[in-house]
Amino acid sequence: MILLQYFEPETQNWQQIDFSTLPQQLSADARVWINLNDANADELQQVLQHFAITPTMAEDFSRQRHPPKLETQADYSLLILRGYADADFSEYASSAQVNLLYSHNVLISMIKCHNPHLLQQLTPQLIAGHRNTVADWVKQLTLNVAASYLEKLIAFEDELSELEDNMLHRGNDEQMALMMRYRSVLRKINRNLAYQKDIFADALYEENSPLLQQFGRPVVRDFYEKFERLHSMTDMYYDQLSDLVSGYMSTSSHQINDRMKVLTMISSIFIPLTFVAGIYGMNFEYMPELTWPAAYFSVLALMAGGGVAALFWFKHKGWW
Incomplete structure (x- = not known):
């Protein structure tokens, strides 16, 4: 099912319309958000063909799982991000896949997320009587993706401190297994954060970067700093867990x-x-x-x- 929200410049209101009634040529002041979360393959191809999306970009956008990336062709940019959708770091089900295909006045989104609360945060907000810009939507979604990691990492800091105290005084094999699971999850999300950090790092050093033109250098730098900080935090926590594992192994070897x-x-x-x-x-x-x-x-x-x-x-x- 295709969900289409259309901002009518004359009435200054958002309205949900059928995709078949969408004007072929959009005015400069019009805004369109197309939600493809529940669309089937035929509907997805119909939308991509309507906006003349290039085959390579359409293929990347259509994939259910794809590493984070940024690609720009003609009037459209493809931004793929991954958020963290699980409750904590003890288990890793899957990432929240955020596929955004956007231009000046069109946003096509396909978000796969098993966490309803995070899915709501990753959904563009429509304000009645307010002309939302596509750039503002993309900016907010990017910040929400970063926040999905930050919230869990801040909570994990206290848990890691408690785990460290327990390991020093009464470590056991059960806590050892928990630390190994934490390390596995942190290693996986560290790769996602590295991809996303590099997207914005590359944009900062490119003279004609589309991101710089769309958001400006201060905003892109803010994106980079957020993901770089998250990447550094996962590195630090992974190293701390590795030290705890090594310490426990050394203590066990000494006891043996x-x-x-x-x-x-x-x-x-x-x-x-x-x-x-x-x-x-x-x-x-x-x-x-x-x-x-x-x-x-x-x-x-x-x-x-x-x-x-x-x-x-x-x-x-x-x-x-």
């Missing part, structure tokens, strides 16, 4: 080494004693020591002395 040291000392004491007991447990008929009156107590004393001597040796070496 201590246990192995105890087992080694016990084995070093009892293996010689077992050897002696094994010798005198053999059923040979002629064993001279069997006829000695003090043989039993002498062997016990020898075995006890050997065990005590081994303990003193370990103590001298500082093993316990």
